[in-house]
Amino acid sequence: MSEPTDRFVIEIGSGTAAHIIDMDADQSETDSRFSFGLTGPGEMMCSRGNRSPRGRQVPFAEFADHHDIDKTGFKGDAPDEICSYCWSNTREAVEKDQQADAGDISEQIGTVGYRLRWKQKGRAREEWYDIVVKPETSMAELDRLVCRMSTLDDFHLRMYGLEDEYLDSSLNVLPDHQYEEAGDRTYTRASEMTMAEVAERARLREGDRLSLVYDLGTPSHYYCIVKEVYEPDRLDEVLDEDVITSTDTAAIVKEKRP
The missing domain is CATH 3.10.290 (Structural Genomics Hypothetical 15.5 Kd Protein In mrcA-pckA Intergenic Region; Chain A)
Structure with missing residues (x-):
């Protein structure tokens, strides 16, 4: 079984806080949850930032380990290194998926x-x-x-x-x-x-x-x-x-x- 964080990557751009990208998001949908300019694989989890063609993407687990972020499932407050809007929206998405899986658990x-x-x-x-x-x-x-x-x-x-x-x-x-x-x-x-x-x-x-x-x-x-x-x-x-x-x-x- 995969972890809740596996579908997300961290996109590191020029800003002070990195953004979260949902790699499982369907870009063919017209009713995207968030609106942004430049597109790419996956969907940014907030509308407060812009994606950069030079942005570097790393798995969440790798980013968390490098920055000593001891959080799983996006629980609690956002760490300083990650956009708080992305964090909040990602937490809500993960909780919604977990509620859907509650019967199986x-x-x-x-x-x-x-x-x-x-x-x-x-x-x-x-x-x-x-x-x-x-x-x-x-x-x-x-x-x-x-x-x-x-x-x-x-x-x-x-x-x-x-x-x-x-x-x-x-x-x-x-x-x-x-x-x-x-x-x-x-x-x-x-x-x-x-x-x-x-x-x-x-x-x-x-x-x-x-x-x-x-x-x-x-x-x-x-x-x-x-x-x-x-x-x-x-x-x-x-x-x-x-x-x-x-x-x-x-x-x-x-x-x-x-």
């Missing part, structure tokens, strides 16, 4: 696996780890692999949540031993929640996030981006390939280390 949940790219805020470019999980993977298994890559210790609580929740986690998932030590039954034991249950709560699709906060007093923030959704057959193939380390139902399959 509901049918997938409980049968598909996920590639989760885990990073620490502030170190996203230097280090990340891809962890592939099955629907039945418990949060306890995931936690063991996250700790392998992040070297987190048990001196402070760590808690999992959805999106950018961190301290405001709606999952309130703690590792089992920390759950026992906390003595607070408003938390959830990691071994009692599976990825299928998390996916049901979050309606997980490519580009979505999960969060992890370490040390609730002086928190460090970790997060993952859903980089890929695997159908069952492909999921088994990925987990049967060479992996870095694994549990019964999950594995670290790729990494970037300093």
Whole structure:
């Protein structure tokens, strides 16, 4: 499955902010969403700029990596390097497509696996780890692999949540031993929640996030981006390939280390 950003490229011209081009736009349509002068492959996502015959186009993922833009699916405010009007219109287009796909996602949940790219805020470019999980993977298994890559210790609580929740986690998932030590039954034991249950709560699709906060007093923030959704057959193939380390139902399959 492709990522929401795959159909878009960044066109770098002479202006201070680059523009977004939808390469899947049908130029034969007469009711173009936006009006501009010079045309070319794809459609510019705003009417505030002009395309240049000397403009250079690069894939969004490449541009984001070069400028350390840590955003997926065009969520949040526009980064300084990209036109805010393009960003807003692109976000609306992606959200519309995702809503149309919502029915398919509901049918997938409980049968598909996920590639989760885990990073620490502030170190996203230097280090990340891809962890592939099955629907039945418990949060306890995931936690063991996250700790392998992040070297987190048990001196402070760590808690999992959805999106950018961190301290405001709606999952309130703690590792089992920390759950026992906390003595607070408003938390959830990691071994009692599976990825299928998390996916049901979050309606997980490519580009979505999960969060992890370490040390609730002086928190460090970790997060993952859903980089890929695997159908069952492909999921088994990925987990049967060479992996870095694994549990019964999950594995670290790729990494970037300093």
